[in-house]
Amino acid sequence: MAAERRPPRVLLLTSGPVDGGRGGDTDIAMALARELPAVRHLWFRKWPGPDEAVRDLPGRSVPLLSRDGVPRLPVRVQAVAAGSVLTRRCDLVHAVMTIGSGFPPFSRLWPRIVGDTPVLHTVPGVMNPALLARSRPLGPTVALSEATAGRMRSAGFGEVRVIRPVVRPEEWPLLPRTVSDGQTVLVTGHHDPGGGAEEAIASAAVAARAGARFRLVLALRDRPGLDTRALEADLRALAASQGLPETEVLGHVPDMHGLLAAADVLLYVPRALGGKADVPLTVLQALATGRPVVLSELPQFESLRGAVLQAAPGDCERTGRLLQQVLDRPRWWRSLVDQGRATVEERFGVARFAAQYAHLYEELLS
Structure with missing residues (x-):
């Protein structure tokens, strides 16, 4: 034998x-x-x-x-x-x-x-x-x-x-929208030049001025050698100056499941990826979980077209309007959830x- x-x-x-x-x-x-x-x-x-x-x-x-x-x-x-x-x-x-x-x-x-x-x-x-x-x-x-x-x-x-x-669907099951007194917009990314944190705050301010009511949470990873505390303090000050005084700025969050479950929308709007993955895993996890995503219109994100809302990098006015609309239109929110989950299962x-x-x-x- x-x-x-x-x-x-x-x-x-x-x-x-x-x-x-x-x-x-x-x-x-x-x-x-x-x-x-x-x-x-x-x-x-x-x-x-x-x-x-x-x-x-x-x-x-x-x-x-x-x-x-x-x-x-x-x-x-x-x-x-x-x-x-x-x-x-x-x-x-x-x-x-x-x-x-x-x-x-x-x-x-x-x-x-x-x-x-x-x-x-x-x-x-x-x-x-x-x-x-x-x-x-x-x-x-x-x-x-x-x-x-x-x-x-x-x-x-x-x-x-x-x-x-x-993305393994069994690890990121579709979750119902959290019922609470307010909505939460989650921002992810890195403390990088062009990483999108400042644009996310400016876009959120546009949505808030248009009538959307939400809490802004930034979960940003640092890079070795950066003064993360100073960067986080600058972002809180920027948010306050934009009329978003209750903005929360976090570092790396080990429990991404819980963070996405508590969110209503994910906002990821870098001007440039700067070495980050061409298809960000957090975006795929959000779509699998059932959270609509507002994303920069970068060429690397072509495979996500149709599953996310997109605006040109740095176009905070359009990004903010999209954010306001998806927060205030439950039926559209639901249709985006269905499309996002289906896209993850079919393409990823x-x-x-x-x-x-x-x-x-x-x-x-x-």
Whole structure:
């Protein structure tokens, strides 16, 4: 009787632990480990104290010394060092990395490390398109949007495929609208230039002046090295000057389920993504949960067209009017909920995601 073929070993190469600062790269990496059971993935976790989110994650965990999991330089160095060793024990390296300022030199160094091991690169986002001209492809490349795929093809990355991220419906069930004395508008994003926090406040002020009544909550992630307290204080002052004195400004919120359940509308209006995922996972989670989304009209968001309300980046007047209308029209709110949930199930489902990556793995491992 022939021996059973062992499952292929695939290193999920991320810039830091998958249970660190949750983002597009770590969420995609965890989805790959969960949805491709025929593969034995190796993935990074923080040490000491791995997060509850990865305790049952299939595959083998590789510890990186980091208490908070944020991919600062020492953590990134550990990831590259560990990856250089593990690569020689694996059949495939699947890099899940945003293209940021450190990627061009990394893209030249990495081929010397991996040798003949094939590499697949999923690109959640690109911090600056100018970086593409200085970068080399690690191997076959996957983007989350056709807009980014087109830019990468033009920069010499060859054939770039598009595979959308995934949301598991059972993890984000459709929830009824919260019955309370007031409505809540949730703003998500980062403390980045062009990240949209100031535009969200200005848009909310337009909606409030038009008669909408709501509480504004900003849940914004910080970046290493920023004075987050000062930034949050500035945003509260800006909101007060715009007639929104009860605005709440939060940092990273671990319970996104509860935050979305308490919201009526999600507002995400960046002028530029600046390396954030082409398809923000929070937007998909909001749509799955049954919360309408008002979104910037950026080319990376093309796959969400028809499921969200959109205005040109920086057009706070139109954004505010859309926000006011969806808050004040219950029937429209309901129709947007139905369309959003259906879109997530049809375009961002598990079956399509798993089948597309399984096919790519078979190509590269054959």
